[in-house]
Amino acid sequence: MELNAQSIAFVVFSIITIGGAIGVAATHNLVRGSYWLMVSLFGVAGIFVLLSAPFLAAVQILVYIGAVGILITFAVMLTRSMTNMRELFNQQWWLSAAASALLLLMLVIGVLLPVWGPGGTLAGNPVSDQVATTVDLGRALVDGNQYVIPFEVISLLLTAAMIGAIVIAREQHD
C-alpha cells in the first residue's frame, strides 16, 4: 500500500472506527458509550466515502448518527439508574473474549488465505473505475426489474417496526 491521501484517510478512519468501538466496549458510563458509538459510526461513514459510496455515507450520518445514536442516548438516559454500573461485563466475559478472538482469527485467516482466486479477497485494485453513481442507485431502487419490490417491502417493514415500537413503549393506562 503506497502512501497517498487515500491510504492516510483510510488509516485515520480505521482508527476512528476501531477506537470508537473499543470505547463502546470499555466505557462504564453508557452515555459516553453512546457517544463512542457515534464516533465509530462516523468512521464507517468516512470508509464509505473512500469506497465511492457518498450517498451511503450521507445516509450513515443522517440515519445512524442522527437517528439511531440519539435514540440510544435517550434509551440510556431513560434507564438512568443503571448507567454507572460497577460491573461492566458478566461473569463469563473471558469465554466471550475467547470466542470473539477465535472468530477474529478465523476471519483474518479466511481473508488472507489466497484461496479465492483473482478478484477474491486479495484483489489490489477494483475490476473497473466505472463506478455507479447515486443517480443509478436512485433509479435502481424504483426500477421494476431491480429493487422496487424489496424497496416497498422494506418500507412496510420500517412502518410496522415503528408502530410496534410505539405500541410496546407506550405506558399502559388501565
Next chain:
Amino acid sequence: MVPLYLYLLLAAVLFCIGTYVVLARKNAVAVLMGVELMLNAVNINLVAFWRFDTPSTMMGQAFAAFVMVVAAAEAAVGLAIIIAVYRFRKSVVIEEVAELKG
C-alpha cells in the same frame, strides 16, 4: 486504491468487537450498541465487495441501504422493548430478565 483485504480486516475487527460487546456486556442497551457495530461491519464488507467486484451494478449499495433500514427498525423495536422491560422490572441487566413471563 487501498486494497480490498484491508477493508475486510477492518470489518472483521469491528465485527469481533461488536460480538464481544454483545456477548459480554451486562447492560441491554450496550448489547444493542454491539449489534449496531456488527451491522456496520457487515455494511463495510458489502460496500467494499461492491466497489471491488461489481462497481457498475447497484447490488452492494442497495443491500447496504436495506441493512441500514433493518438496523434502524431493529434499534427502534429493541429500545422500545428495553424501556418496557425497565418500566416493569426496574432493571436493564440482561441476566436479571431471563423470564419472558413474570
